[in-house]
Amino acid sequence: xxxxxxxTLSSTATLNDGRKIxxxxxxxxxxxxxxxxQNAVTWALEAGYRHVDTxxxxxxxxxxxxxxxxxxxxxxxxxxxxxxxxSDQGYEKTLKAAEESLKKLQSEYIDLLILxxxxxxxxxxxESYDALQQLVRAGKVKSIGVSNYGVKHLKELLEQxxxxxxxxxxxxxHPWLTRNDIATFCSQNDIVVEAYSPLAKGKKLDDPTLVKxxxxxxxxxAQVLIRWGLQHGYVTxxxxxxxxxxxxxxxxxxxxxxxxxxKSLDSxxxxxTTGWDPTTCE
Numbered sequence: 520x521x522x523x524x525x526x527t528l529s530s531t532a533t534l535n536d537g538r539k540i541x542x543x544x545x546x547x548x549x550x551x552x553x554x555x556x557q558n559a560v561t562w563a564l565e566a567g568y569r570h571v572d573t574x575x576x577x578x579x580x581x582x583x584x585x586x587x588x589x590x591x592x593x594x595x596x597x598x599x600x601x602x603x604x605x606s607d608q609g610y611e612k613t614l615k616a617a618e619e620s621l622k623k624l625q626s627e628y629i630d631l632l633i634l635x636x637x638x639x640x641x642x643x644x645x646e647s648y649d650a651l652q653q654l655v656r657a658g659k660v661k662s663i664g665v666s667n668y669g670v671k672h673l674k675e676l677l678e679q680x681x682x683x684x685x686x687x688x689x690x691x692x693h694p695w696l697t698r699n700d701i702a703t704f705c706s707q708n709d710i711v712v713e714a715y716s717p718l719a720k721g722k723k724l725d726d727p728t729l730v731k732x733x734x735x736x737x738x739x740x741a742q743v744l745i746r747w748g749l750q751h752g753y754v755t756x757x758x759x760x761x762x763x764x765x766x767x768x769x770x771x772x773x774x775x776x777x778x779x780x781x782k783s784l785d786s787x788x789x790x791x792t793t794g795w796d797p798t799t800c801e
Contacts, residue, residue: 538662544570545559549758550577571583587625611650617629697788714756
């Protein structure tokens with residue numbers, strides 16, 4: 520677990536390639552194309568975020584790029600993650616998709632490029648990951664990883680002895696979906712866990728246990744959930760396009776959830792997936 524009392528908005532996790540990723544990032548899944556996404560990214564950067572998580576599937580990479588370029592913040596101070604969608608997996612297609620993302624982001628490099636899911640199957644997973652490694656060698660991508668990989672997919676990848684190990688596995692994680700098997704395997708293999716949908720898409724904000732703990736710390740349910748992920752050492756990706764919520768989501772560094780309350784939240788696990796669950800595919 521992270522040394523949570525010392526966490527700040529500028530805190531980072533160190534990846535197995537030596538690079539440091541900001542612990543909180545703005546997720547832009549389902550953020551509408553155009554000014555809505557541009558505003559969300561702008562507000563996040565103004566609030567101190569230095570990490571934005573997008574994907575080709577979201578169709579808003581260009582808006583992320585516009586907002587970052589307009590911000591005046593040096594590019595090297597902002598971490599951009601994007602993803603290779605399932606239909607773009609395969610060696611040549613992955614290379615081509617990465618070039619498209621670079622153009623849309625108006626950037627010379629991508630900080631983290633990950634495979635969006637293991638669904639395309641074993642052969643395409645291998646080809647796609649080989650392409651990710653080539654993109655690192657070419658200087659177009661800094662760090663690489665995967666998303667929605669279960670333990671069996673991670674084992675498959677590591678058994679292939681890639682020259683560049685995956686730095687990250689991004690999966691849905693919150694108290695109702697703790698993913699202990701995946702988190703433990705990642706920890707044992709020096710792979711950082713990124714938690715998407717840390718607020719369980721709002722489905723559990725009125726959970727009695729969560730509400731009680733939130734009242735104890737005089738914080739919102741959302742803030743407690745974000746803090747829970749941070750205290751587990753996960754890079755956490757809350758998503759919002761509302762300016763006030765974007766700001767509130769990083770107002771989580773003036774309190775620490777106690778050990779007993781963390782255990783209470785941990786005990787809520789009921790394998791609740793709020794979207795899809797590719798971690799179980801072949």
